[in-house]
Amino acid sequence: MKKYTVGLGLLLALAGCSSTKDTHNATLTEKNGYVLSKGERSVAKNNRIRFLVLHYTALDQQQSLEVLTQSDLVSANYLIADQPQSHKGLPIALQLVDDHDRAWHAGVSQWKNRSNLNDTSLGIEIVNAGWDKDTGKLLGEPYNERQIELLISLSRDLIEKYDIQPTDVVGHSDIAPGRKIDPGPFFPWQRLAEAGIGAWPDEQLTNDYLARFELAPPTMLQVAKALEVYGYGYLDEQMDDVVRAFQMRFHPQSVTGVVDIKTAAILFSLVDKYYGKQKAVDILLPPNVAAVG
Ligand SMILES: [Zn+2]
Known part of the structure; x- marks a missing residue:
C-alpha cells in the first residue's frame, strides 16, 4: 500500500507543477466515447499461460494445415511443418492462434490440479504420422532434424517469455492419459531437455x-x-x-x-x-x- 501512496503523491505533485496531460500523454488512448489511461498499473497479476503442450497432428502437412485452419473444433497456437520452409536461412514456424487467445488443442485435460488446459497453455502441433500403440511402431517417418531444431528454438522463446517451468512442458498424453497418445514414445524429450526444454531425470x-x-x-x-x-x-x-x-x-x-x-x-x-x-x-x-x- 505504501508504494501506491507514494505513487499517488508523486502523481498529484506532478499534476500540480505541470499538466497531467503532459505526464500521462504517452499512456492515454482515445477510445469510442472515453479515454483509457495506463498511467497507474497493478503489480498483482499473472499471465494466462502456464503450460506448453506438445502434439503431433497424425496427418500429412496439407491435411494438418486444412484441419487446423478450417475446422471450427480444433486449432493450435503453432504448427511445425514436416519440412519447415525457410526465410533468410531460418526455418518458419506457423502461428495459427495468437498467444493471448485460447487455441483448442487440449480438450478434456488435467495437470497439477488444473483442468481444461486450453485456458492456461500454448499448444504446438508438429506434423507427424504418429505411432501405433498396439504394435509400438511408427506409422510414418520419425520427427526430423529441422522440425526438432525449429521446435527447440520456438519453445525456448516461449518458455523464456512466459516463464514456463520444466515440469509444465508436457505432452498431450500427459494431460489426457488414455485418451491421447501424442507426441508418443518416439518424441525426443531427452534431447529437448538437454536444450533446456522440459524435465528429464538425473x-x-x-x-x-x-x-x-x-x-x-x-x-x-x-x-x-x-x-x-x-x-x-x-x-x-x-x-x-x-x-x-x-x-x-x-x-x-x-x-x-x-x-x-x-x-x-x-x-x-x-x-x-x-x-x-x-x-x-x-x-x-x-x-x-x-x-x-
Ligand atoms: Zn494432441
Whole structure:
C-alpha cells in the first residue's frame, strides 16, 4: 500500500507543477466515447499461460494445415511443418492462434490440479504420422532434424517469455492419459531437455532410487502419490493409462502400463529433482503408526 501512496503523491505533485496531460500523454488512448489511461498499473497479476503442450497432428502437412485452419473444433497456437520452409536461412514456424487467445488443442485435460488446459497453455502441433500403440511402431517417418531444431528454438522463446517451468512442458498424453497418445514414445524429450526444454531425470539420482527399490520397491499407493505430486491428474481406474503416459514421456523403452522398478526409480528421481528430496522422502515414509497413549 505504501508504494501506491507514494505513487499517488508523486502523481498529484506532478499534476500540480505541470499538466497531467503532459505526464500521462504517452499512456492515454482515445477510445469510442472515453479515454483509457495506463498511467497507474497493478503489480498483482499473472499471465494466462502456464503450460506448453506438445502434439503431433497424425496427418500429412496439407491435411494438418486444412484441419487446423478450417475446422471450427480444433486449432493450435503453432504448427511445425514436416519440412519447415525457410526465410533468410531460418526455418518458419506457423502461428495459427495468437498467444493471448485460447487455441483448442487440449480438450478434456488435467495437470497439477488444473483442468481444461486450453485456458492456461500454448499448444504446438508438429506434423507427424504418429505411432501405433498396439504394435509400438511408427506409422510414418520419425520427427526430423529441422522440425526438432525449429521446435527447440520456438519453445525456448516461449518458455523464456512466459516463464514456463520444466515440469509444465508436457505432452498431450500427459494431460489426457488414455485418451491421447501424442507426441508418443518416439518424441525426443531427452534431447529437448538437454536444450533446456522440459524435465528429464538425473541419471545418478535415478540409479540411487533404483538401488533402493531393488531392496524394497515402493507400494502402488506411493507410486500413485508420486505421479500426482509430479503433475498427473487422474482417477484410480486410470492408473494403467497414467503409467503408460509417464513411460511414453520418460521411459519410452518400456511403455507397458506396468510399474517396474526402473519406472518407479525414474518417477521418484523426478519428484526429488523438481519438487525437492524431502517430498520424495515423505512419500516413501511408511504409514504413521498412531501412538498409543
Ligand atoms: Zn494432441
